[in-house]
Amino acid sequence: ELQFSSAVEVLMSYYPHVKKAIGASEKIFEYVDREPRVPPEGSLAPQEIKGHVHFRNISFAYAKRSDTLVLKGVSLELKPGQMTAVVGPSGGGKSTLVNLLERFYQPKEGDILLDGESLQSYKIQYLHDKISVVSQEPKLFARSLKDNIKYGKEDATNEEVYRAAKLASAHKFISQLPDGYETDAGSKGDKVSGGQKQRIAIARALIRHPKILVLDDATSSLDTETEFQVHQALDNLRKTEKCSVLLIAHRLSAVKQADHIIFLQEGEIKEEGTHDELVQKDGLYAELVRKQNMPFQRNTGVDNEERSS
Ligand code: ATP
Secondary structure: OHHHHHHHHHHHOOHHHHHHHHOOOOOHHHHHHOOOOOOOOOOEOOOOOOOOEEEEEEEEOOHHHOOOOOEEEEEEEEOOOOEEEEEOOOOOOHHHHHHHHOOOOOOOEEEEEEOOEEHHHEOHHHHHHHEEEEOOOOOOOOOEHHHHHHOOOOOOOHHHHHHHHHHOOOHHHHHHOOOHHHOEOOOOHHHOOHHHHHHHHHHHHHOOOOOEEEEEEOHHHOOHHHHHHHHHHHHHHHHHOOOEEEEEEOOOOOHHHOOEEEEEEOOEEEEEEOHHHHHHHOOHHHHHHHHOOOOOOOOOOOOOHHHHO
């Protein structure tokens, strides 16, 4: 296993070429630890899709603990132009939903449909092109910020890079750096904060025009202003790009603006609705809100970085 890992590292040093070979996944290191059970792929690769995702009655157990259902009859939809947030205690199954969407595993029961067709009917490479996952701690490569964004699409023009960065609320801070887009994320990487990294990763995802964007939102390290910028980025992109956004949320501040919120606990959907509906309901979500000491008001009327600049 050690040998395989170092082989992967060598390969990754040629990342632009390797990326083409393995698909646009940042998750190569995770593949090493995964159970090699990816089921056969289909041949669907339509030119146009809407990006409507339907998890239909999904039950799932990891092979290592096949007697423990991690998801129990979960149904949810991701709709184009909308943001669905999944919240709930640690171990509830949030990341497992993403693993299934990326087809790292196969549901035990139920099916995941993309535009009405089972995920299994599509080519895996096609799914990886259409689904972008921004991880909790995105990694930047020791190259310019521009190259880091272009990693999502190597033939992108400068205009495409700027557009993606603007949508991700990253253009302004990049432009203000002494070397701008040429800033080296390696030697000058300390100039880029956690929240800025996340926005660069969002830009990297957006430049590919994904139909489905998954954001594993570990914003706990972000200050309020940076976090706000990330949320503005999310707002921008689902309105402008009409993509379906799935937000895996560990903190609630981003969740308030979601079109639909799902409270997942012990593999089951315990509650769902909008922020206001769930607060009204005064159940588990409301309790979580109280614990995180948030006002029960939605944020409105605040301008974002790009519009105000
Ligand atoms: P967190 O908020 O801490 O990220 P989560 O809601 O995303 O948690 P999951 O990571 O989906 O929860 O985990 C759900 C359950 O599945 C947990 O009990 C976890 O221990 C288990 N689990 C997760 N990944 C694996 C794996 N690769 N093999 C076996 N069990 C796993």
